[in-house]
Amino acid sequence: GAVVSQHPSRVICKSGTSVKIECRSLDFQATTMFWYRQFPKKSLMLMATSNEGSKATYEQGVEKDKFLINHASLTLSTLTVTSAHPEDSSFYICSARGDRAWTETQYFGPGTRLLVL
C-alpha cells in the first residue's frame, strides 16, 4: 500500500516556540493532504485540508495563523505550530490522498507527538 511518512515522530518544545511537522507521500503524488489532531482517548479531529499549490482550507475553530500549512509540492506538506502552548500538546497526524478519483483511500502518516512544556 501507499506510504506516508511524518517527521519528527516526537517533539518536546518550550512554550512560545514554533514547531514544524513534515508529511511526505513516499510512493505516490498526493494532490490532497489532511491534517488531524487527536487528544488522548478522543477522536481524530480534522484541522485543515490542503491542496498542492493552493491555500489550505481550515475547519471551524482552527486558527490559520497559529497552524500554518504549506503544501508546496505533490509529495510534501508541512504544518507549523506557531508560538506553541501546553494546550497544543497533542498527536498530530497527516493523511494523503492520491491523484485519482475523489473516493481514493486516505493513507495516514505515523503521527507526531507534540509535547509543549
Add this chain to the structure above:
Amino acid sequence: RKEVEQDPGPFNVPEGATVAFNCTYSNSASQSFFWYRQDCRKEPKLLMSVYSSGNEDGRFTAQLNRASQYISLLIRDSKLSDSATYLCVVQNTGGFKTIFGAGTRLFVKA
C-alpha cells in the same frame, strides 16, 4: 446530531466471540464508507471499504444499509490482536470531505 455516530464502547469480549459494531451517518448523499482500525498511540489504518453489496475479508464482514443510513462491522472468532479502536469513516460528495466517527473500542480477553 453528529454526522457520523458510533457507540464508543468499550466492548469487552472473550477470545473466539463474535462482535458487531454499528455506525450511523446523517448525510444521505454520502458516497463512500470505510472502517479503519487504530491501535493505541498509533495512526489509523484502513481495515476495509464498505460496499452496498456487503463485503467480507476473512473474519471481517462489512455491511452498508443506505436506506437506514448505517454501516456495520462484524468480527468473527475474535483474536487478542483485534483489540483496538474501530473508526467508521464516511466520505461525502462535493467537497471531498471525510468524516471520522469517534471510534468504538474493543478489548478481546483471553
